[in-house]
Amino acid sequence: MFPFLDWRGRLRRWMLRRVAPQPHCRLEQNRIYLLPTRFGLTLCLVALAVWIGALNYDVSLAYALSFWVAGLLLVAVLMAYRQLAGLQLRALDAEPVFAGDVARFRVLLRHDDAGERLLNLALLDDAEAQVCRLPGGREFELELSVCGSRRGYMALPACQVWSEAPFGLVRASAWVRLTAQVLLFPAPLQDSQRGHSQGGGDKPSGGPGVEEDFSHLDAYRVGDSPRRIAWKVLARRDALVSKQFAGEGRAGLLTLDWQDYGRGGDVELKLSRLAWRVEQCERSRLAYVLKLPTRSIGPQPQQRLLALTALALYRERADDAC
Structure with a gap:
């Protein structure tokens, strides 16, 4: 209703537009923003009121108090800036997870100064922040949790790093975009009919006659x-x-076929059911082949990862939808 009241959101969007994605970043003077905290702003107003009173009543002690507070605020600006200056950040790709599960990104922080720094790190639109005491000259690892809802690659959202140390009067903050990503597999959806018919009685035997080659x-x-x-x-x-x-299991090689669900229909539903069937075969140690319109994935090393990746990155062709 009142767009001018959303000044925080506009300021954040303006800051994010100035930040380019990069695999590694170092915070310099042009990346760090300094704003007073509520306590710092209140103290500044108190110092201004004391100074006005000193002008009216010519009280030397009031002059000294107002200038002392002003000096403290200036020192707080410098100390808060030093908390972020020279900070290096790097993010690592997260392990693949299913859509709807929590992906965990690892963010590495480092600075080359000798002193310790007190930092806060949070993802965009995340109310909970990670707090860390970063020792000088050493690398520190933080874990950021992100929940993705759609299959495919998901990039790490923008992060904000800030510090109000040591006095809590000034907040130094910076926005960073780190080029880390995670692969989200389709969320498994139980396909009971095909699961039981495919999984019963086809388990590979453990006899030595089968495991020859x-x-x-x-x-x-x-x-x-x-x-x-x-x-x-x-x-x-x-x-x-x-x-x-x-x-192993040659006589009972299972076929997880895209055509089992006919032409047309919900693509995401098909992918989720196939993902569930892949997981069932893996848990039961059943040999299987996944057949998609674009490729087939048979028994081989890391078959589960290859099959789920193919499902996650599947793109429907025009002739598949007919």
Whole structure:
């Protein structure tokens, strides 16, 4: 109703327009904004009132008090600026998660001065801020949580870093855009009919006659047989992996086909159901092949990651919608 009352939002939008995305940033003089806090503004008004009173009544002590407060405010400006000056920030990509889950970005902070700095870091439109005491000459890691609702790549939102130390009279702040991202898989949606029909009775047998031809190494999962573990790899690389065999589950290779749901329909619904079926096959250790209109993903190393990534980045073609 009164646009002029939204001066904070306009000021923030103006600041964000001046910030370009970058993988690493260093805060310099042209990136740091200084504004008085409520307490600092109140103290400034008190100093002004005392100074006016000193003019009227010619009280030397009132002069001294008003100038002392003004000097304190000037020192607070310098000290608040030094909290952010030279601060270096870098963000790392988050691990892929399903849409609707929380993605966790790691932000690395560092400054080369010897003194300790008290900082606050928060995402755009996030009321909760991360507080850290950044030691001098060392790197400090913060974790920022972001919840994404749509599949595909999601960039880390703009961040604000600020400090009111040491007196709480002046707030030094800066906006940064760090080029980190996270891949959001389609949110799994239970497909009970196909899940039971595909999952029952097709589990790969563990007999030695089936596991004859070695296929590849895959990440170890809780419940894998000890004879599956690649002990030589564990001794050489200190990595726990399991051996997979080409004959494993060959008779019961499951097909997770896009055409199972017919032509047309809700694309996002299909992707969510296929994501759920992929997870069920992975949990049950069933061999499967995912068939999309654009590609097929069969048994191979990191098949789960490849299959879910293909679902997350799927783009519908014109002939698929017919």
